[in-house]
Amino acid sequence: MKHYIYLFTLVCIMMSCKKPYNPPVTTTNYNYLVIEGLINTGQDSTIYKLSRTVPIGSAIANSPESGATVTIENDKSNVYALKEIRKGIYAAGLNLDTTHKYRLRVKTTDGKEYLSDFVQAKDSPTIDSVQYEYTGNAENIYSYTHDPKNNTRYYRWEYQETYLYYSPVPSYYIFKNNSIVPTNADDETQVCYISDTSSTILLNSTAKLVQDVIYKNPITVVPITLDKLKVRYSILVKQYALTADAYNYYQNLKKDTENLGSIFDAQPSAAATNIHCISNPGVPVLGYIAAGSVSQERIFIDRSDFYAASVGVDYSYCGGAVITYKATQRTPYPDIITIGTDIPTDSLVAAPILGSKDSLFTIQYATAACVDCTLKGSNKKPAFWK
Structure with missing residues (x-):
């Protein structure tokens, strides 16, 4: 029993001696x-x-x-x-x-x-396939490849993902040149394509294997809680052959x-x-x-390709608000809108004020991030998009 008491006392002493340490961060610009x-x-x-x-x-x-x-x-x-x-x-x-x-x-x-x-x-062998596997809360993306000559052995991958995105709140207006104007064919703000590239280093090797075969190599995991899988998602996987060095x-x-x-x-x-x-x-x-050729493979994943009870980010906060003001108070929109923070979602509605020459305007609006998808991506369809 005494041993347990001594051990407990020792642990308490060690924990009490812990002090936070915040190492200094250099501000020197080495400019390498x-x-x-x-x-x-x-x-x-x-x-x-x-x-x-x-x-x-x-x-x-x-x-x-x-x-x-x-x-x-x-x-x-x-x-x-x-x-x-x-x-x-x-x-x-x-x-x-x-x-x-x-x-x-x-x-x-x-x-x-x-x-x-x-x-x-070093030329990269052809990618055999890029496949996805639904786990219930995410799509796992894998690549498969092999070198029949057993000469590659060392591999690296990169990827670029693109997905179709719809603005949570539709609108027929856009903030342009410091004013709110109706959209036209070149000002699409409801349908956009958002792209991103890999940010981690993806490596694998068959140097210790008899056959130069890469099976079910993890590329990325796409959670269903992201907008990427809400409508249509595409990923382009690039494969490089490396030397041992x-x-x-x-x-x-x-x-x-x-x-x-x-x-x-x-x-x-x-x-x-x-x-x-x-x-x-x-x-x-x-x-x-490094030098060599690159092999690549693109796949598409549609929302209909898998079942998920909920897909995408919660945009319940994007509900529109309403402002009512007199025409003489703001021209042509309230300041909260003209600064570009918010965008109208419907036409202005004017009603005359009884006993006055003034009119009462009512306008519905939402935050620009919920209305204008070009703040996140491009409204130009990529050439590869099917």
């Missing part, structure tokens, strides 16, 4: 270059995104690197230039020969030059960015990159250069 993309040897364009790191807590989430000179070189001294198509985005359709090795060269406006190691192109790089990156927060997690470490600042070897650069 970040290089993201793939030297695409297939029919698709080679696209690279160049940006700079920003401090934690910065109001700027993205700092694109514009004005750089970006080229692809092969082991036969052939050079292919990429053009800046948007700020920080460099691209070109190259249709490269997969029998050669390739590297990336970047010259930034601050005079620094970055060069990657030569990498061997590239796979290790992404594994370390995943560990350092997704598995932190517990005392039992591995300590963060710098992932070994194959890009170097040759003008100043002491300057770090973030990214990993």
Whole structure:
């Protein structure tokens, strides 16, 4: 019995010694270059995104690197230039020969030059299928693939999801040029298409298996409580073949960015990159250069493809409100509407005031987020949408 008392006392003492620790967050802007993309040897364009790191807590989430000179070189001294198509985005359709090795060269406006190691192109095998499985409260998305030559072994995936969205409150008005105007064919606000991209690193390997077969590889989970499954949902899955070194790089990156927060997690470490600042070897650069083709597969999921008692976000708070005011008080709408916070949902109704030359206006309105779907997505139907 005494042992239990001693143990209880020891636990109490240990708990009483715990003090919260808030580590200092650095505000230093190291401004490191970040290089993201793939030297695409297939029919698709080679696209690279160049940006700079920003401090934690910065109001700027993205700092694109514009004005750089970006080229692809092969082991036969052939050079292919990429053009800046948007700020920080460099691209070109190259249709490269997969029998050669390739590297990336970047010259930034601050005079620094970055060069990657030569990498061997690895073509991704075809995706066998992308399938979904309804679990009662979500749709689980999986991919299946195999390499009959047993040469791939290391895989990475990305995805882009798009879904059809209807505004909870229909309206025939839109806030434009600091005023409320009736919508026309170009001002669709009730039907939109919202897109999002994967934010986690998806990896898998068959290096320890006899056959190079990926079965039921988890891609994402889509809860039915989201608007994504309310009408129609589509997901485009992209598959990349990696070298062992590239796979290790992404594994370390995943560990350092997704598995932190517990005392039992591995300590963060710098992932070994194959890009170097040759003008100043002491300057770090973030990214990993790989080459090869990409395979992809798109599927659609309709609301009618599965049964769920409730699908989508609760928009009960979107119920419209009503304002009544005299014509001489506001022209042409109350201030609460003209600032763009709210949008009318029906026509103005005017009634004369007995014994007065003034009129009494009644208008129904709802918050703009409940009326105008273009605040969340695009009202232009994507070319791939069936």
